[in-house]
Amino acid sequence: DTAVSQTPKYLVTQMGNDKSIKCEQNLGHDTMYWYKQDSKKFLKIMFSYNNKELIINETVPNRFSPKSPDKAHLNLHINSLELGDSAVYFCASSQMGGPGSYEQYFGPGTRLTVT
Amino acid sequence: AQSVAQPEDQVNVAEGNPLTVKCTYSVSGNPYLFWYVQYPNRGLQFLLKYITGDNLVKGSYGFEAEFNKSQTSFHLKKPSALVSDSALYFCAVRALFTGGGNKLTFGTGTQLKVEL
Numbered sequence: 122d123t124a125v126s127q128t129p130k131y132l133v134t135q136m137g138n139d140k141s142i143k144c145e146q147n148l149g150h151d152t153m154y155w156y157k158q159d160s161k162k163f164l165k166i167m168f169s170y171n172n173k174e175l176i177i178n179e180t181v182p183n184r185f186s187p188k189s190p191d192k193a194h195l196n197l198h199i200n201s202l203e204l205g206d207s208a209v210y211f212c213a214s215s216q217m218g219g220p221g222s223y224e225q226y227f228g229p230g231t232r233l234t235v236t
Numbered sequence: 237a238q239s240v241a242q243p244e245d246q247v248n249v250a251e252g253n254p255l256t257v258k259c260t261y262s263v264s265g266n267p268y269l270f271w272y273v274q275y276p277n278r279g280l281q282f283l284l285k286y287i288t289g290d291n292l293v294k295g296s297y298g299f300e301a302e303f304n305k306s307q308t309s310f311h312l313k314k315p316s317a318l319v320s321d322s323a324l325y326f327c328a329v330r331a332l333f334t335g336g337g338n339k340l341t342f343g344t345g346t347q348l349k350v351e352l
Contacts, residue, residue, distance in 0.1 A: 125279075152338060162324060164280075164342040177339055211279055215338050223268055223287060223330065225340060227279035 124148050125228035127212050133234045134202055141198045142231045144212030152176075153195035154213040154225060155187060164211070170195055171217055202235045209233070238263040240329050242343035249317045249350055257312040257346045259327030268330040269310040270340065271301055275323045283325075286310060297321070317350045324348075 125146045134140055146153060154177070155167040169177035170189040184200045195212060212228040239262045249255045261267055268287050272280040284295025291303045301312045312325060327343040 162274075162345050164326065164345075166339060166341075169339070213280075217338060223338065224270060224282045224285055225338065226282065227272075229279045230277075 125212055125214055125226050127210075127228040127231050129231060130229065131232050131234075133236065135236055136202055136204060138202050139198070139200045140202060140233070141196055142210055142212075142233075144195045144197070144228055146193055146212075146214040146226070146228075148214055148216075148226060150214040150216045150226075151192050152215050152217045153189065153192070154215075155195065155197050156211040156213060156227075158209040158211060158230070160208070168195075168197075199233075202233075204235050207233055207235045238329050238331050238339075238341045240327050240341055240343035242325075242327055242346045244346050245344075246347040246349060249348070251319050251350050251352050252316050255312075255314050255317040255321070255348065255350070257325050257327075257348060259310045259312065259343060260308050261310060261327070261329040262308065263329050263331045265331055267308075267310075269301075269303060270328040270330070271295065271299070271310075271312050272326045272328060272342075273323045274326065274345075280326065283312070317348075319350050319352060322348055322350045 128143045152171045154169045158164045167181050168187040173189045186198045189195045209230045209232050211230045213225040215225040241260045270285045271283040274280050286303045294300045324345045328340045330340050
């Protein structure tokens with residue numbers, strides 16, 4: 122069973138469009154994250170939700186809006202896509218607190234290409 | 237603020253030789269340190285972590301890392317490299333984020349290439 126899954130795996134779209142990426146985890150974790158990995162493989166956190174509450178919100182354009190319907194799901198909606206949004210987006214999850222916490226488990230990534 | 241430095245973009249090693257991938261960190265308070273590996277077109281896989289206790293931590297696939305507080309380092313090591321170890325390795329640091337949030341800061345990654 123896949124622990125952290127993302128859909129779609131690849132997303133090709135034109136500038137100005139709106140798109141969503143979905144993430145689901147079956148690890149029973151209470152915290153989920155979105156990361157962006159650029160073409161140089163640099164990895165940066167964008168958002169984090171704990172029990173559906175936004176707890177980390179880095180300097181990200183407000184065209185990006187995360188939504189967490191429940192603690193097992195974290196979606197990322199992007200409005201008015203720009204060329205610079207092309208990247209690989211990773212979802213991750215972890216448990217907040219307790220002896221089994223700290224490490225994050227990553228999904229396979231969604232490669233977004235904006236043309 | 238927390239930060240991680242991986243001074244080598246690429247490390248080349250012959251199969252069977254020991255390997256070291258370097259990482260230094262900066263964080264307020266006690267550091268929580270991690271190594272992840274990324275194979276091509278895949279997500280990051282957790283290798284090992286240091287939270288507290290023994291400075292030498294052992295992880296998956298025969299990897300280990302040594303925490304050195306005085307040098308603020310957490311170098312990844314393996315006694316005998318395999319060609320299949322070739323991948324991109326990330327070091328990450330975390331401090332307890334006030335108000336919650338396990339915010340990880342990643343290094344820029346080190347490409348490990350193991351050759352026959």
